[in-house]
Amino acid sequence: MTIRYLIALLALAAAFAAPARAAAVPGKDVPVVDKIEAAGLPTGRHDFYLSVAARASGQPYLVPVIVLKGAEPGLRLGLFAAIHGDELAGIRVIHELAAGIDPKTLKGTLLMVPGLNQPGLEAGNRHFISGSGSGFRTDLNRTMPGEMKGDAAERYAADLWHGVMAGQVDRVVDLHTQTRGTAYPLFVFADFSNAVARQMAFDLMPDMIKNDPGEGGTVETTFMKSGIPAVTFEIGMPERFDPALTTRAHDGIINLMRRAEMITGRAMPPARQPIVGSSYSNVTTDEGGLAVIHVALLDPVKQGQLLATLYDPFGREIATYRAPHEGHVLSVATDPRREPGAMLVRILR
Ligand SMILES: [Zn+2]
Structure with a gap:
């Protein structure tokens, strides 16, 4: 038996004898809060888990929230992703924006939620899935602003609305994709009766825009009813990060932020006019x-x-x-x- 072989054997034995190492918990240093209060935050990036509506086990859902608080006052833009739990592209767009924007050069606040529907995300499903009734499925994007005394899905929606949405933002882009088994191009739903929402739709530089008053219970219409211009941004297909589309969506949001003077640079007219229909x-x-x-x-x-x-x-x-x-x-x-x-x-x- 050579010395080298002996050392290797001892190392192997030590590895098996070592006590179990605690699993690393990603984001375990992130503070858990019941409500986002971006107004009082200092300049910089702030990550939170928003604690939302307890599950049957008694544990809350933890919804990730990223706040980029600018050095100067300005508009508060809300970006929300994956209220449909299998529509993932917006999560990547938010991650890229959070990594690329320096709060020191930002005017105003960028409030971003990369994953509104946590139970849907976990299950790879469009819907909020509750344990009741052998697994009720609820479309959260027809349930906003929720109901504090309602069922599990309605309470979850209400906690989102009061915890990170209502009173927190001045403009909203709600990030989606087409549903499973189907595809969209880069596409915006917007209500042109609101001039700001109309301009936001064009600033996002999509391939297509549909002008309509929106459906009840969506993030878009719930904000519009409360006087906040909002649009729904559809980024291709569900269940994937398609770099061609997420990059274009990222650039569209940067363009929208330039128009709102949140970051420097001139808002660009789109290279190609979108196809608009009603x-x-x-x-x-x-x-x-x-x-x-x-x-x-x-x-x-x-x-x-x-x-x-x-x-x-x-x-x-x-x-x-x-x-x-x-x-x-x-x-x-x-x-x-x-x-x-x-x-x-x-x-x-
Ligand atoms: Zn959707």
């Missing part, structure tokens, strides 16, 4: 099957143009689907499996 139609399946989509995002389409073909399990054609009107392709199915009534193509006009 309505869209969903082309949906009549029965279940496997779809081949014949158009791509942003394609112009004419009325009657072939959009999709549906096949049965043997590859036999079931049906073809055509454009009901002219417009541009806003969304396509990326998952070929289509249930009856599922979207194949969405056309903006």
